[in-house]
Amino acid sequence: MVAAGHPATAEVGARVLREGGNAVDAAVAAVLASWVCEPLLTGPGAGGYMLVAGPGEEPVLLDFFVAAPGAGVDADEHAPLVPVEISFGDATQVFNCGAASCAVPGSPAGLAEAAMRWGSLPLADLAAPAAALARAGVPLNAQQAYIFALLTGILMTTPESQREFAPAGRPLREGEPFASDELAETIERLGRDGSAPFHSGDLATAISAHVRAGGGQLGMDDLAAYTPIAREPVDTAYRGRRVLTNPPPSAGGVLLALAFAQLDAATAGEPTPAELVGVMEDVQALRTTDFTAGLGEPGFLERFLAANLGSTTHVSVLDGDGRACSVTCTNGSSSGVVVPGTGIHLNNIMGEEDLNPHGFFSTAAGRRMPSMMAPTVVLGGGGEVELVLGSAGSNRIRSAILQVVVNVVDRGLSAGAAIDAPRLHVEGGVLYAEPGAALGALAGDERDLVRFREQNLYFGGVQAVERDPRSGVISGGGDPRRGGRAVAA
DSSP states (O other), X not given: OXXXXXXXXXXXXXHXXXXXXXXXXXXXXXXXXXXXXXXXXOSTBOEEEEEEEETTEEEEEEEEOOBOOOTTSOTTOSOOOEEEEEEOSSOEEEEEESGGGXXXXXXXXXXXXXXXXXOSSOHHHHHHHHHHHHHHOEEOOHHHHHHHHHTHHHHTSSHHHHHHHOTTSSOOOTTOEEOOHHHHHHHHHHHHHTTHHHHTSHHHHHHHHHHHHTTOOOOHHHHHHOOOEXXXXXXXXXXXXXXXXXXXXXXXXXXXXXXXXHHHHHOSSSOOHHHHHXXXXXXXXXXXXXXXXXXXXXXXXXXXXXXXXXXXXXXXXXXXXXXXXXXXEEOTTOOSOEETTTTXXXXXXXXXXXXXXXXTTOSOTTOBOOOOOOOEEEEOTTSOEEEEEEEESTTHHHHHHHHHHHHHHTTOOOHHHHHHSOOEEEETTEEEEOTTOOXXXXXXXXXEEEEOSSOOGGGOEEEEEEEOTTTOOEEEEEOXXXXXXXXXX
């Protein structure tokens, strides 16, 4: 089964499984399809992480998240970031775009590396469905149309972005197709030539020249030096299970692991809303300057857990052999920078406040940015995969994953019901709640309370697949907040 942020994305992955591909084949094909189906959330200018786990194999987290640019140039030599206020209806957030916001993309290199490490089908075959979608066009569903409308201020900042995403002088609307022959050709190049053209060939030259001309720091040296990194996942216990997630230098997985460990130690059964929110606040408070600075140090994870235990889209796959592949990718909230002739829309991670909590342009060139993304796998006592999941949603990723796992493990809900259940999120002393969320004692405490009028993508976009440990039945869920869908192979 494949769960993804768009029905067509999930269907592409499920088709690969039906044709004999494994979980990683399906995930790679689905991620490439998401470049077309969810073109503002991800794409060849994005970065991400892939967690692979299954019976009889050591779990691996493949890190292909974006890196800070600026190799060989003065750190102060860049154009200003372009601020744009984004309204979620019941909450607002400022994002920054423009050439200075573009970090070194990693998705092409990561997908090519994953296909080489674990795939059983040629990369060209995995790329073909996505290229076909890009040429034929994919009509925007309601959720993607909402994202286009949400990001209007960013999409209209450059003529290249307007041509790609707003050809009629305003962003595409529901039912109107997003199509790009140039993106199709870029996807086919990846399938045919791997990631080399993106890092040392003509595509790299085009990316570097366009960004530098706009005042950004991303250059040829940055692209040439980039490589995916295989890491050992964070491994923590929860209710007799093992939870695997994203290790340092990513921030999200470390904090998520700590949240599970604290809940496991403090509560014996289903945690109350107050206990969940308390853990969310405790963990968020630990995201200090020292925490961020220490993420890249050897032994940081062990020291951190020992001391504290006293824009995005996601694809989850579980194949017939029990192998899970959980992959989260993001373009941030988009930079508005589209490289002419390529269909490559670059990320704006250098301008994302959530990922630069201690100041913009403070990360050394070449260092991975401290993402909140946390592809996650839950293993049963015998080492079998019970649940594979991940989420979009910036700082809401951790709270979304935490609540879905609690819903499955502690409340006994199916993956689909666990995703559909109303969510809470706490940040900056404000408690955000979806309709129907249980508040309990939280309703009258000292926090400011923001009640959303309906489900909203503000609360993340979880895609999950589970295998019932007793019956072996596989089920899944795609988050309705993001137009997600689970499709059986």
